[in-house]
Amino acid sequence: MPSPQTRAQSGNPLRIGFIPLVDATALIVAVDKGFTAEEGLDVDLVREVSWSNVRDRLNVGQFDAAHLLAPVAIASTLGLGHFREPLIAPFNLGVNGNAITVTNALHAAIVAEAEGDVVHPAVTAKALARVVARRKAAGEPPLTFGMTFPYSTHNYQLRFWMASGGVDPDEDIRLVVLPPPFMVESIVKGQVDAFCVGAPWNSVAVDLGIAHILHFVSEILERAAEKVLALRADYAARNPEIVAALVRAHGRAAQFSEEPSNHAEVARILAAPNRIGVAPEVILRTLQGRLKVSPDGTVRASPIYLLVGREGAGRPNPVQAAWLYAQMVRWGQVPMSEALLKEAVAVFRPDLFDAILGAETGKPAGGPADGVGAFAGPPFEAQDIAAHLAPWSIRRNA
Amino acid sequence: MHQALSLPSTDAPLKVLVIDENPIRRAILETGLREAGFANLTVLEDATGLLERVYALDPDVIIIDLENPRRDVLEQMFQVSRIVRRPVAMFVDHSDRDTITSAIEAGVSAYIVDGLKKEHVRSILDMTISRFNAFERLRTELEETKSALKERKVIEKAKGILMKSRDLDEAAAYDLLRKTAMSSGRRIADVAEGLVNSYDLLKG
Numbered sequence: 336m337p338s339p340q341t342r343a344q345s346g347n348p349l350r351i352g353f354i355p356l357v358d359a360t361a362l363i364v365a366v367d368k369g370f371t372a373e374e375g376l377d378v379d380l381v382r383e384v385s386w387s388n389v390r391d392r393l394n395v396g397q398f399d400a401a402h403l404l405a406p407v408a409i410a411s412t413l414g415l416g417h418f419r420e421p422l423i424a425p426f427n428l429g430v431n432g433n434a435i436t437v438t439n440a441l442h443a444a445i446v447a448e449a450e451g452d453v454v455h456p457a458v459t460a461k462a463l464a465r466v467v468a469r470r471k472a473a474g475e476p477p478l479t480f481g482m483t484f485p486y487s488t489h490n491y492q493l494r495f496w497m498a499s500g501g502v503d504p505d506e507d508i509r510l511v512v513l514p515p516p517f518m519v520e521s522i523v524k525g526q527v528d529a530f531c532v533g534a535p536w537n538s539v540a541v542d543l544g545i546a547h548i549l550h551f552v553s554e555i556l557e558r559a560a561e562k563v564l565a566l567r568a569d570y571a572a573r574n575p576e577i578v579a580a581l582v583r584a585h586g587r588a589a590q591f592s593e594e595p596s597n598h599a600e601v602a603r604i605l606a607a608p609n610r611i612g613v614a615p616e617v618i619l620r621t622l623q624g625r626l627k628v629s630p631d632g633t634v635r636a637s638p639i640y641l642l643v644g645r646e647g648a649g650r651p652n653p654v655q656a657a658w659l660y661a662q663m664v665r666w667g668q669v670p671m672s673e674a675l676l677k678e679a680v681a682v683f684r685p686d687l688f689d690a691i692l693g694a695e696t697g698k699p700a701g702g703p704a705d706g707v708g709a710f711a712g713p714p715f716e717a718q719d720i721a722a723h724l725a726p727w728s729i730r731r732n733a
Numbered sequence: 734m735h736q737a738l739s740l741p742s743t744d745a746p747l748k749v750l751v752i753d754e755n756p757i758r759r760a761i762l763e764t765g766l767r768e769a770g771f772a773n774l775t776v777l778e779d780a781t782g783l784l785e786r787v788y789a790l791d792p793d794v795i796i797i798d799l800e801n802p803r804r805d806v807l808e809q810m811f812q813v814s815r816i817v818r819r820p821v822a823m824f825v826d827h828s829d830r831d832t833i834t835s836a837i838e839a840g841v842s843a844y845i846v847d848g849l850k851k852e853h854v855r856s857i858l859d860m861t862i863s864r865f866n867a868f869e870r871l872r873t874e875l876e877e878t879k880s881a882l883k884e885r886k887v888i889e890k891a892k893g894i895l896m897k898s899r900d901l902d903e904a905a906a907y908d909l910l911r912k913t914a915m916s917s918g919r920r921i922a923d924v925a926e927g928l929v930n931s932y933d934l935l936k937g
Contacts, residue, residue: 384802395834514802
């Protein structure tokens with residue numbers, strides 16, 4: 336098989352991998368609306384079944400670029416869980432967009448233990464701690480939570496939330512990896528009590544009447560880098576014109592997708608069987624940030640449920656990369672080191688974004704002062720992660 | 734369910750777990766591994782409850798095809814946690830990128846329990862990669878044979894139509910198809926298919 340470089344130069348299509356999730360919107364729209372073609376790129380979108388496959392195929396050169404979990408881009412660069420392959424992220428495909436969904440039974444248990452309104456993660460985290468303690472006292476098995484990957488924002492959001500209420504995610508519950516398409520089935524079969532996943536799977540579970548959306552992750556953290564457009568660093572350095580064309584097409588696609596009058600068309604594009612393959616109505620709710628959170632029809636709306644480029648979300652934010660690295664440190668996936676932090680942060684390339692799209696495009700409108708806006712703890716300090724993590728008693732050592 | 738970390742001695746047979754939903758490929762790999770002397774072999778076609786089954790079997794090497802979405806489930810075995818007490822290592826060390834690349838290109842991945850000697854694992858990996866590639870060649874050949882058969886049928890049908898409607902003999906009918914294909918820069922099978930489709934359409 337020819338190297339990616341020769342493929343690109345010989346006029347073969349670029350191969351870009353993706354997982355069927357709504358935060359692949361900018362990528363799918365860029366290709367299916369013809370924005371990449373107008374940039375002179377011939378793109379072959381390849382739907383994948385696992386994050387491991389996306390990572391491996393990108394890292395060994397079978398993919399030229401990929402829709403990738405932001406923490407996986409960092410993990411690959413640091414050589415965690417795989418051989419070391421430096422990646423770069425010149426465009427942020429999605430900020431936020433996940434939700435924590437719990438079975439009807441766990442929802443009732445949390446509501447029963449809640450001291451305050453369950454829309455607040457501080458209230459639910461403490462209630463969860465009481466549910467966990469009650470189960471332990473009664474000799475019941477620990478609750479099982481599903482998430483998508485060890486190096487995923489979902490993993491860190493779940494852990495951050497429950498640990499703030501005193502629940503140790505490694506000792507007090509079972510936290511297991513479940514591929515997104517199996518999340519709903521696992522609830523139906525009683526194999527998990529809750530999960531954290533991206534759209535559309537939370538809505539699918541609520542629509543089936545078997546679960547409640549407890550939180551949008553934007554209630555836990557106002558801004559978390561979720562998925563990035565990732566490329567191998569050496570490939571990007573050798574093919575700057577391809578990177579520029581891709582980023583331009585993504586900028587345009589993100590802008591198009593965020594325009595409310597285009598939502599219906601975007602939902603139709605994403606709903607295609609070879610893209611996400613679920614009903615356009617379900618996708619539309621995600622794009623509009625208006626989700627049915629309970630089988631009784633209750634709707635919760637948030638202007639920051641999922642950001643696809645608006646409010647500067649397309650511009651990779653190094654503070655958010657630092658936050659992800661801090662979570663890897665907190666949960667024992669990597670030791671704390673200034674050198675590693677620097678490498679992790681350098682995966683995000685706002686400099687490329689600015690050079691290609693102009694600095695004004697990525698200017699954040701509003702958003703939290705510390706760049707992440709967590710519901711608990713002091714403001715995030717990207718400059719001093721060790722000090723920032725010090726107050727958290729529930730943590731692991733690498 | 735959690736077992737203490739136990740490393741096999743040099744002579745202990747390696748416990749190998751194969752997860753593959755494709756029955757033919759699974760059989761090809763299983764035969765290969767058994768013939769190569771890996772007798773302590775478990776083969777799963779269904780990956781439901783994968784993590785629990787992995788802990789129950791406690792394999793040294795896990796082989797999983799890339800078409801299986803549950804591959805991500807195995808990735809958490811790199812972590813030490815309440816549910817993962819016996820972590821796996823990368824399946825070869827950093828210098829062996831070529832092996833990883835060959836495996837990924839062949840459509841397979843492997844997970845190796847930490848502490849195993851590389852040379853024990855190498856032959857299993859090589860065998861797996863070559864069997865996956867052999868299967869892929871088989872699959873491609875089968876598809877080519879199928880499409881060749883289909884094309885031959887269409888050409889036969891097109892010839893029949895021409896013989897009947899233009900009153901030609903078989904050789905002349907084929908010649909007409911061939912000439913039409915050449916002058917329009919298309920394949921004979923494509924011309925034949927177009928003719929058959931149009932004929933069916935006209936026939937109603």
